[in-house]
Amino acid sequence: MDKNSVAEILNNIAVLLELKGENAFKIRAYQSGARAVEGICDDLGDLIEAGKLTETPGIGKALGEKIATLSQTGELEYYDNLKASVPAGLIEMMEIPGLGAKKIRAVHEALGVEAIEELDRACREGEVAGLPGFGEKSQAKILLGIRNREAYGKRHLWWDANNTATPILEGLLNLPEVERAEHAGSLRRGRETVGDLDFVVASSRPAPVMDWFTGLPNVAEITAKGETKSSIRLESGMQADLRVVPGGQFHFALHHFTGSKDHNVMMRQRALQRGFSLSEWGITPVKGIADAPASMPALATEEAIFEFLGLAYIPPELREGTEELAAAESGEIPRLLEEEDLKGVFHNHTIASDGHNTLEEMVQEAEDIGWEYLGIADHSKASFQANGLDEERLAAQISEIRAINASGNFRTHLFAGVECDILPDGRLDLDGAILGELDYVVVSVHSSFQQSEEAMTARIIRAIENPRATMLGHLTGRLLLRREGYAVNVDKIIDAAAANRKVIEMNAHPVRLEMDWRHWKRAADRGVLCAINPDAHSKEGLRYARAGVLAARKGWLEKEGVLNTRSRLEVEEFFAR
DNA sequence: GCCGTTTTCGGCCCGACTGTTTTCAGTCG
Numbered sequence: 318m319d320k321n322s323v324a325e326i327l328n329n330i331a332v333l334l335e336l337k338g339e340n341a342f343k344i345r346a347y348q349s350g351a352r353a354v355e356g357i358c359d360d361l362g363d364l365i366e367a368g369k370l371t372e373t374p375g376i377g378k379a380l381g382e383k384i385a386t387l388s389q390t391g392e393l394e395y396y397d398n399l400k401a402s403v404p405a406g407l408i409e410m411m412e413i414p415g416l417g418a419k420k421i422r423a424v425h426e427a428l429g430v431e432a433i434e435e436l437d438r439a440c441r442e443g444e445v446a447g448l449p450g451f452g453e454k455s456q457a458k459i460l461l462g463i464r465n466r467e468a469y470g471k472r473h474l475w476w477d478a479n480n481t482a483t484p485i486l487e488g489l490l491n492l493p494e495v496e497r498a499e500h501a502g503s504l505r506r507g508r509e510t511v512g513d514l515d516f517v518v519a520s521s522r523p524a525p526v527m528d529w530f531t532g533l534p535n536v537a538e539i540t541a542k543g544e545t546k547s548s549i550r551l552e553s554g555m556q557a558d559l560r561v562v563p564g565g566q567f568h569f570a571l572h573h574f575t576g577s578k579d580h581n582v583m584m585r586q587r588a589l590q591r592g593f594s595l596s597e598w599g600i601t602p603v604k605g606i607a608d609a610p611a612s613m614p615a616l617a618t619e620e621a622i623f624e625f626l627g628l629a630y631i632p633p634e635l636r637e638g639t640e641e642l643a644a645a646e647s648g649e650i651p652r653l654l655e656e657e658d659l660k661g662v663f664h665n666h667t668i669a670s671d672g673h674n675t676l677e678e679m680v681q682e683a684e685d686i687g688w689e690y691l692g693i694a695d696h697s698k699a700s701f702q703a704n705g706l707d708e709e710r711l712a713a714q715i716s717e718i719r720a721i722n723a724s725g726n727f728r729t730h731l732f733a734g735v736e737c738d739i740l741p742d743g744r745l746d747l748d749g750a751i752l753g754e755l756d757y758v759v760v761s762v763h764s765s766f767q768q769s770e771e772a773m774t775a776r777i778i779r780a781i782e783n784p785r786a787t788m789l790g791h792l793t794g795r796l797l798l799r800r801e802g803y804a805v806n807v808d809k810i811i812d813a814a815a816a817n818r819k820v821i822e823m824n825a826h827p828v829r830l831e832m833d834w835r836h837w838k839r840a841a842d843r844g845v846l847c848a849i850n851p852d853a854h855s856k857e858g859l860r861y862a863r864a865g866v867l868a869a870r871k872g873w874l875e876k877e878g879v880l881n882t883r884s885r886l887e888v889e890e891f892f893a894r
Numbered sequence: 895g896c897c898g899t900t901t902t903c904g905g906c907c908c909g910a911c912t913g914t915t916t917t918c919a920g921t922c923g
Contacts, residue, residue, distance in 0.1 A: 342906055346895035377896050415912085417921050452914060502923090515923090541911055541922095548911090548922095558923080560910090573908090578923075585907045590899085596908055 318391040319804070320354055320361045323384055326396055327351035329408075333399045335418035336407050349375040352579060354384060356639055358839050360808050361388050406432030412470050413462035414540070415455065423450060437463050461538070468554030474797060476827035476864055478504050478511035481555060485533065486516065489559075492529055494522040496564050501574035507634045507867035509797055509830045513556035517571045523561035530559045566598050568619050573597035579638020580631075587626050587642065600625065634870040653870045654849075658882040662862055663692030663734060664759050664790060664822060664850030669714055670695035671703040673855040676714075676721060676731070682856035684729040690885045691859075692732040692850075693718060694759045699738035699746040703763075708751045711735060715754055730885050732756040732892075736790055741765040743779025745786070752785040757892050759822065759850075761790030762803070770804035777805060778813040787892065788820035788848050788880075792832045799828065807836050815843040818894075820880055823872075825865020826852040837872025847872075848880045 331347035353375035357364065364370050365388055371381040387393050410421045410433060427448050430436045436459065439445050446456040462469065473481075482500050489498040495518050499505070502515030520526050527547045531539045540556070541548040548558045562570045573581060574597065588595035594603050600616065616622050620630045628645035632653055635641045644650050666672030667679055674682075676693065683691035695714065696705035706714065718733040734757045738746035745752065745760060752758050760780045768776065780786055792810065793802025814821050821832050821840060829852065832840070837847065849869055851861035869879065876882045880891065 340895085343895050345906080350895080375896070379895060415921070419920060450914065450919075454913060458913095513923090543911055546910055574923080576923080578907095582907060589907085594908085598909080 318387050320357060323361070323387045324351040324354040326387060326393065327354060327380070327384075330396055330399060332408055332411055332418075333403050336403050336411075336422060337399075338418070338422060346375075346377075346380070349579070350380040350384075352638070356637075356835065358808075358836065360806065363808075365389070404431040406430075406435070409433055410436060412466055413459060414469060415458050415462060420450070420455075423448060433463060433466075465550075465554065469550070469556070471554055472510040472512050472798060473553075473555055474827045475504065475507065475509055475511055475830075475867070476861070478514060478555070481551070481553070482514045482516075482557075485514070485530075485557065488529070488533075489516060489518055489526070492520075492526055494520045494525050496520055497567055499571055501571055502558075502576060505575050505633045506577065506636055507871050509834070509868065513558060515574045516557065516559045517567065517574050518559065518561045519564040519567035520561050521563060526561050527559065530557075560597075562598075565615065565617075568617065568622060569595075569599050570597045572619050572622055575633050575636060577636055577638050580636040580641065581638075583638055583642050584626065587628075591626065595622075595626075632870065634867065635873065637871070651873050651875045654866055654874050654876050654879055654882070656863055656866045658876045658879070659688065659849060659862060659866065660884060661688040661690035661692065661729075661732075661881050661888075662825075662850050662853075662859065663732065663757065663788070663848050663881065664694045664736060664824070665692060665853040665859065666695050666736075667693060669710065670700070670705055671854060676717060677726075678856050679853070679859070680721065680727045680729050680731055682859050684727050686859060688729055690730040690732055690888065692734045692757065694734040694736040694757075696763075697735055697737045697746040699740060700763050705738070705746075706735065708748050711747065711751055712754065732888070734759060734787075736761050737786075738763050739776060739780040741768065741776065743776040745780060745783055749785055756889075757787035758785050759788050759790045760786045762794055766794060766803040768803070770806055773803055774806040774809050777810055781810070781813045781817050781819050786819060788822050789814065790822050790850075791824040791826075791829050791852070792821065795831060796828045797830065802831070807832070811836065811840045811843060811845055814840070814845045820846045820848045822848050822850045823865045823869050824852050825849055825861045825863075825868070826858070827861060827864050830864060830868045834868045834871035837869065837874055841872070841874055841878045846880045847874055847878055 327347050328351045331344045334344045353373050365385045370376055383393055407421050407425060410416055424430055428439050428444055430439055440456050440460045445451050446453045482504055486498055486500050489495050497519040499517050501517050503511045518526055523544055527542060531542055531547055531549055535552045536549045537552045538550040540550060546560050550556050560570055585595045592603050593600050616625055623630050629648055629650045631641045631645050667676050680691055696703040698705045698707040715733045718731045722731055733755050735755055736759045739760050739762045740746055793805055795802030824831055849862055849865040851859050853859045
């Protein structure tokens with residue numbers, strides 16, 4: 318069983334324990350154990366075999382044994398017994414906003430409801446409102462939650478969330494009462510998907526700001542409205558939270574609501590070790606600490622908060638509660654890649670395969686963005702559903718690209734490439750001769766997704782070892798929120814790329830965003846170069862590069878680790894090796 | 895269930911908002 322499935326089961330156990338009314342800290346231990354498993358970069362099986370699983374913070378003896386059992390057998394008696402003791406419908410009810418484990422238990426014990434349909438009926442018949450701790454409002458809220466459960470539970474692509482958040486942030490900044498405003502949460506951290514939107518505002522007059530926010534035109538429901546916090550649900554189902562704080566607290570609030578939760582816990586623990594209590598409102602000496610200063614310094618930036626705790630500034634993208642505090646303490650926070658560092662991108666499509674724009678339209682757009690070069694990599698013939706190019710059509714496209722470059726009509730240089738299919742046995746889809754005519758070759762899997770992990774890994778490694786291959790396209794073929802990637806041993810792929818000096822792509826398309834950011838630090842440590850590639854199927858798609866930069870930043874990547882920060886000449890030299 | 899510069903027990907981040915209550919529990923992030 319793979320890491321993500323193990324983590325999911327640990328989270329399920331946490332939910333079941335909650336529903337059983339178990340100790341809250343035990344529940345938290347399972348939740349943090351799940352996050353710890355997700356965050357493991359090594360191969361889980363290898364780690365277990367080496368007996369090093371419990372060296373991971375958050376995984377002790379008991380969790381370690383359960384994780385090992387799950388990983389090796391795919392089953393866990395403890396989990397099965399737990400599941401059998403709780404009606405499945407109760408677990409589903411956890412998805413209803415405002416309903417937590419305790420209230421679900423109360424309803425279950427008082428009315429005997431075991432499924433959402435029964436809860437729905439009990440609400441409509443007014444039975445829930447009569448229970449102790451419940452009333453008319455909770456009953457109505459539960460009914461609304463049941464109706465909208467599907468839309469409310471959804472996560473959103475970072476790109477879509479950002480497009481929703483940007484006009485709201487601009488609107489906040491335009492209000493006369495607003496001194497400062499920022500978005501926070503997973504959007505600011507650049508997570509590949511975002512659950513809800515968070516905004517933090519500095520203002521001494523919160524009421525008009527709250528009124529503006531809750532009065533936005535596409536608000537479906539106001540779920541909370543107070544002096545410092547309001548929450549709304551947009552018609553799209555997306556939830557947005559707004560916090561308004563006085564100017565002096567802005568950076569504490571911004572830091573707090575940027576998270577992540579794990580990062581905040583680490584920061585607060587660090588503060589406590591030093592005799593201070595950190596919250597979204599500020600930092601104060603803990604009572605009973607003898608040498609606490611009489612007055613606290615004003616910390617007017619996020620940088621100052623980190624500095625006060627003896628840490629270098631940690632960019633939001635790195636605040637995932639992994640090793641960022643240790644790095645900030647020892648001065649090892651990288652100087653992260655910036656969008657402006659990009660001088661071009663390599664993996665893009667035109668109307669020759671399944672793109673929507675011509676070569677000229679694509680290169681014009683790249684020039685407007687300010688890029689020095691643009692790589693064209695249309696599909697190869699095995700991707701017939703995408704109108705992939707055979708040797709003959711590719712040869713014609715190469716001539717066309719050389720002619721455009723010779724014309725002098727564009728300042729941006731075109732590189733001729735291809736996105737060549739990796740056939741099920743690992744061979745490439747096109748003749749070596751035509752591949753040799755190209756500037757570079759992206760190799761990608763587009764078929765036979767059902768292969769075993771072993772077969773898929775061997776297949777991709779064979780393609781990486783092909784001397785014609787320059788870089789590996791979207792590593793697992795995942796489509797965020799739609800389709801899991803195929804099974805592949807990422808660690809072995811990274812090793813093969815390092816050994817063969819091949820580039821791995823950060824596919825910047827908002828539904829892909831892979832190789833996943835969680836693997837990049839170790840890949841870069843082993844010397845693997847990254848290419849940020851928008852996989853654009855239209856000229857607008859070139860702008861996706863921004864999402865790729867963000868994901869690369871989450872992977873701790875610096876400018877030096879990214880091929881497309883190099884000049885055209887340097888890239889030509891790299892391709893010619 | 896995890897963890898240890900208060901180290902094998904006794905803690906475990908902290909606060910806002912809601913709805914139901916008359917002082918607070920539950921939920922959420």
